[in-house]
Amino acid sequence: MSNHDTHEHGDPIAEIKKVTIILSVLTIIELILGFWMIGVTSEGGRLAIKGTIVILMLAKAFYIVAYFMHLKHELKNLIMTIVVPLALFIWFITAFLSDGNSFRNLRNTYDPHFKEQATIKVEAKEGHHGEEGAHATEAKEAAPATEAKEAAPAKAAETEKK
């Protein structure tokens, strides 16, 4: 039925070995960057490392799809019908993330409660057992709830004024 074995390139086993090594090396570089990032505090530095990690992630994805999933050795017809629709992700990601970002800005501008939340420091909780942890969360959730209760009528009043 399918005779694509006839146009196989090179020794498949050698290719599998090569790709395995590449994937391992890429993962190790990612991990090194991850460890490195723990120490980096500047916004720009972290962003640069994150960008590099995303590029490495895409490279890994390419090797898995192209060699493990064998797409590179399929006919060009198949490659195109698979790869071209994935371009839809570009606008999918751009629009969603930029609107998420804009939603944060909106809330920081018009929602005093939301903005205030981002400035109040809380204690880190050290709960190692399920029950304790659950109690801790409940307590934590109760606190903002009461705050919100006070904030909400104020908000409603604000909107009415408008």
Add this chain to the structure above:
Amino acid sequence: MSNVTTASTKEAKWWNGGKSPFDVEYGKVMMWYFLMSDAFTFGAFLIAYGTVRFSTNGWPNPNEVFKSYPFAGEGTNAPLVFVSIMTFILIVSSVTMVLAVHAGKMMDKKGVVRNMILTIIGGIAFLSCQAWEWNHLHHEGAWWGMNPFINADGTASSTNFTNFFFTITGFHGFHVFSGVVINIIMLIMTLTNQFEKRGHYLMIEKAGLYWHFVDLVWVFVFTCFYLL
């Protein structure tokens, strides 16, 4: 029109009907398109996660959350160690799957059986790791709707960090689980000589595509949750 259809270039002939334009059987076309649609399922999850992260002021630091591994003491601080083990388990199981597919093409039943067993072991190992991690986090008080961790800047964190973590890794784990089930079925079919009788191991190839896709998704999940 007619000069398009009568053109006898090699490219055009693939599309002229009477055969597959991709030179693969329909099952593989379906599997590829199914994986594309599944890519949109996972894509939607991860993009939703990104959107919520972008619309929130603070976010917990993954290195503070995922810092333990099995049999370690309570105060361990070893970020990324355990998840890198999980990642390598999945990569290795993907490699054994490729070897199984290759053995299938060579009609080497023994090779298929050996590599399928290794792949299944890899899958089960990955699931066990995930089970341990979920259990560990649950003991720390994390679950859907419960988040004991605080943001990296010391402010209170919304529950969406754990919500997304459990939903997406859970959905991925469900895929790994179904992949293991599929692989076990393929192993049984190989052992009962079903593919020998058919004269080809195309089903192994399709199962392989699915398994690699699961690995591929983990590449993205791993990056999005543990590194970024």
Add this chain to the structure above:
Amino acid sequence: MSHEAVLHAHESHGHDDHGHHEHHDTFLTKYVFSQDHKMIAKQFLITGMVWAVLGGLMSVLFRLQLGYPDASFPWLESILGKWAKGGQITPEAYYALVTTHGTVLVFFVLTAGLSGTFANFLIPLQIGARDMASPFMNMLSYWFFLAASIVMMSSLFVETGPFSGGWVAYPPLSALRDASPGSKSGMDLWIISMALFVVSSLLGGLNYIATILNMRTKGMSMTRLPLTIWALFFTAVLGVLSFPVLLSGFILLIFDRNFGTSFYLSDIFVNGVGALSNEGGSAILYQHLFWFLGHPEVYIILLPAMGMVSEIMSVNSRKPIFGYMAMLGSLFAIAVLAFLVWAHHMFVTGLNPFLGSVFVLLTLLIAVPSAIKVFNWLTTLWRGNIRFTPGMLFAIGFVSLFISGGLTGIWLGNAALDIHLHDTYFVIAHFHIVMGVASMFGMFAGVYHWFPKMYGRYLNNSLGYMHFWVTLAGAYMIFWPMHYEGLAGMPRRYFDFSIWESFKQFAELNRFISTVAMIVFAAQLLFIINFFYSIFKGRKVTDPNPWKSNTLEWTTPINPGHGNWPGEIPEVHRWPYDYGKDGVDFIPQDVPVGDHESSH
């Protein structure tokens, strides 16, 4: 060649996974658990028709409320019981009816009923295949659809009523169990039903794609495919890539409902309850996820109708379709743009205004391929030798409705206008004309045109003409006035307008709309009667090619069995639109090209 041999040829034709094919059909294997694509198509069609009647009935009931808000109809109470206390529909029942009407018509009638029917029926017949790539998956696709239908149906009978937060199921109405009566178990069943529906459409879509790509007969190159098949192909691709996003959105919604998460919930204050503990989520996220499916869904509904209309117009004008490649290119452009414009449904949600203007631009771009299609249809009709069969009339009606509804789409695509018109009756009028009624017309056109192939009998023409004229006139009489109501600011989804001074002027208009809606609904019963009467008693087809059409489905016998062609599958030598070429009325696709034939 015996039937046995045919099926073996069928199996060697690229099939390796299913060596079944029982020949001794019992009632169950022939009509219920059938794997014949033609029977599955009929199953989709008839289930879709059942839903169309129920959905239409719901619209009649809520139009009754809008038209006669003060009147009391005792018979309503005897049908609806506590949902119509004292003969008047309760607000809860009104919202449940509106929601179910939307969900059912969009997903069950115009998605499953339209592309489920015609993709199943036409793809193998028109590309020259014995059946779908995987007949088993095809059967599963119908059974998942039926399961979805049954779950949706059962949600109508739960104690607290079906979901009543609108077919778009926005949180918090859909995410908070206590938001409304319908948000309780009604919503649970709604989500389960939709999840089953996504599985059904995925199974179907994968099958359509693999069949169209892999199973074409010899000579059937992609540029010789009838436009119907191209349209169904793009429909399937849209479905396969966008439904999973909806599924993801629903999974997050299920967690919000049942597991205490707050993906879509934040800053909610409920009177009498206080502030909810959900923090950090975003209701806009749900709308993004929903409309990422929701907008392609519009084209999942429209494209099959467009494809069938192109085909029917060309056949009945006895002229080749004008601009085949342009039609194909515009189909492709629409399919791509469908994925890029979803947020034009969300201009008033708090969407980033800059992002909104990008969406305006992309949305308005859709006008270009749509206009190309409209002009190509009109030029196909131009100086044609037109046969006004009921199918042709419905096809022309489709173009008329597509133009009238499409033009208001340009208004609504502009954020500046949409902020004024959003959620008014203008929107109702727009999408009912361009998407609802137009696709219904495409569906009717398809049924009238291919009924002879489906059942070997004709539908009654006189009933067909009556059905067409009442429906066309009625559709305009219902939806045209709604534009004015919308421009005056009348909001949609309101139970009763009589209490507002500013909308009192529309009381009579609303009564008129409701009356026409009932008449149009009655006219659809005419079609249903025609359909079922003609299956058993209709005039028999004697000519295997009654419309003198070029496409391959008419080269099969009048009542094709499973496997479609008794002998070899015909080979294709030409495109499907050789009408009136060199003075010959029509040249079917399986006729070899003559020596002195001109190129088209």
